[in-house]
Amino acid sequence: MAEVILNSVIKSFGTKRALDDVSMTVPDGSFVVLLGPTGAGKTTTLRLIAGLEAADQGEIRIGGKLVDGMTPAERNVAMVFQQYSLYPHLTVRENLAFPLKSPLLRTPAAEIVSKVNAVAEMLRISHKLDNKATALSGGEMQRVSIGRALVRNPQIYLMDEPLSSLDAKLRSDLRIELKNIQANSGATLLYVTHDQIEAMTMATHIGVLHEGRLVQFGSPRDVYERPVSLHAAQRLGQPRINVLPASLFPAAPRSAVSMGLRPEHIRQGAGEESFVNRVERLGDQTRLHLLFRGHPIVTVTDPHTALSEGDIVRIEPVDPLYFDADGMRCA
Incomplete structure (x- = not known):
């Protein structure tokens, strides 16, 4: 596992500035959640770290190594997408084993069997190993998708809203499982979501993104109790924070406009x-x-x-x- 550093990263798509001078450190062994609405720049951040996009300016380091210009395979990251990304003609066992059969990894056959069985047991899909992917429920397919990343030993796991298409009960169960897996393995994990409950319950650190800018980075408690801006304050809390004129109650600071x-x-x-x-x-x-x-x-x-x-x-x-x-x- 490795520390990931973004330093003054800028990325545009045409006239749209997707990331605007973003600097952030994902500590080794942390569970960092990027939180923000659609279009805030969360997925773009993951794709830049993974090497699926190239930054216009700035630099990205993984494990102390500058990765600009390196291919996704050379960066040794594992990514889980919102959609399941499984091979429908393969069994669960074959889907889980597929990343380990890469010529770059050269994983011995006995080790492949061991890792597949361990991950299947961890995700409670051992009884589905010989089922085709098309015979699985949505929750089971997403478990297999997550398992395809977990069988590897990458420098960092990148997850792009992997639970958003699941029902509430399964989302809650998988939140607990993912947090336990990360905590027990010591993995470095960068997770994208717009769901504040996922952010508060899983993260060791939260990065709040707004219109391509990182407005705050800190522990869930810090962001909740000491938000640096109204936008950061509104990203966490259920029910949402009440925003009122500062003059509605006495004792407001002179510069305050809203409370x-x-x-x-x-x-x-x-x-x-x-x-x-x-x-x-x-x-x-x-x-x-x-x-x-x-x-x-x-x-x-x-x-x-x-x-x-x-x-x-x-x-x-x-x-x-x-x-x-x-x-x-x-x-």
């Missing part, structure tokens, strides 16, 4: 009156949809609250985040 209030950072029972628009009972928590001075606010409360639509509740902010006119965090 960010996490749902859990709203104290109830004190402060000013707010109208309850809707009550969402989710079992483990209850969400209150409030209207405060004409502004909608979402907060969380006791699962067994007696509050209902039309009630009045007093609220006050706790540890609000403030942002200036450019959306940058106020000191």
